[in-house]
Amino acid sequence: DVKVTQSSRYLVKRTGEKVFLECVQDMDHENMFWYRQDPGLGLRLIYFSYDVKMKEKGDIPEGYSVSREKKERFSLILESASTNQTSMYLCASTIINTEAFFGQGTRLTVV
Amino acid sequence: KQEVTQIPAALSVPEGENLVLNCSFTDSAIYNLQWFRQDPGKGLTSLLLIQSSQREQTSGRLNASLDKSSGRSTLYIAASQPGDSATYLCAVRGRGSTLGRLYFGRGTQLTVWP
Numbered sequence: 001d002v003k004v005t006q007s008s009r010y011l012v013k014r015t016g017e018k019v020f021l022e023c024v025q026d027m028d029h030e031n032m033f034w035y036r037q038d039p040g041l042g043l044r045l046i047y048f049s050y051d052v053k054m055k056e057k058g059d060i061p062e063g064y065s066v067s068r069e070k071k072e073r074f075s076l077i078l079e080s081a082s083t084n085q086t087s088m089y090l091c092a093s094t095i096i097n098t099e100a101f102f103g104q105g106t107r108l109t110v111v
Numbered sequence: 112k113q114e115v116t117q118i119p120a121a122l123s124v125p126e127g128e129n130l131v132l133n134c135s136f137t138d139s140a141i142y143n144l145q146w147f148r149q150d151p152g153k154g155l156t157s158l159l160l161i162q163s164s165q166r167e168q169t170s171g172r173l174n175a176s177l178d179k180s181s182g183r184s185t186l187y188i189a190a191s192q193p194g195d196s197a198t199y200l201c202a203v204r205g206r207g208s209t210l211g212r213l214y215f216g217r218g219t220q221l222t223v224w225p
Contacts, residue, residue, distance in 0.1 A: 035215075
């Protein structure tokens with residue numbers, strides 16, 4: 001069974017903290033994505049990666065960075081967490097002509 | 112930029128009804144289209160993937176069609192059940208300069224009552 005695993009289901013962090021969200025896939029996929037999902041706004045793309053050490057900005061990259069040192073792992077970093085980054089974060093992985101698979105999501109609350 | 116629209120935004124039906132959910136997209140240069148299901152507070156579960164060269168895919172009570180030239184897809188759910196209650200999302204995979212990127216609609220929230 002294919003698997004995309006996000007390191008936490010729920011996180012509570014303080015304003016100004018540096019936050020790391022980890023995503024690991026076991027399918028040898030080149031492409032990985034980070035989205036955030038908010039009520040009424042749908043899924044918005046933060047960053048995506050085509051391969052190791054390659055990344056591209058999505059629609060809302062401000063306040064975020066990413067790291068992809070190994071093919072199986074794609075990390076999302078909130079440099080200085082703010083309350084407007086409270087959201088559901090979803091990681092996905094795929095190769096170009098196959099299904100995309102999602103992790104279970106991380107519900108982040110910044111207080 | 113690719114825009115994906117899903118209609119209706121919400122749907123409430125009695126158990127047993129056959130349903131059609133709609134998805135439209137503005138740029139026909141796609142690799143594929145995928146339908147997902149999302150339960151409250153959870154991640155997305157893949158339901159069906161249709162390649163750009165295909166017209167439809169079936170899985171159990173679900174049937175998805177694709178008309179790439181008109182930028183439309185439908186998800187047909189036969190004999191709906193309360194367990195089908197969830198949000199259904201469609202996503203298209205872009206080609207060319209948007210290679211690999213997934214574009215999502217905002218979803219249809221389905222409620223099936225007994």
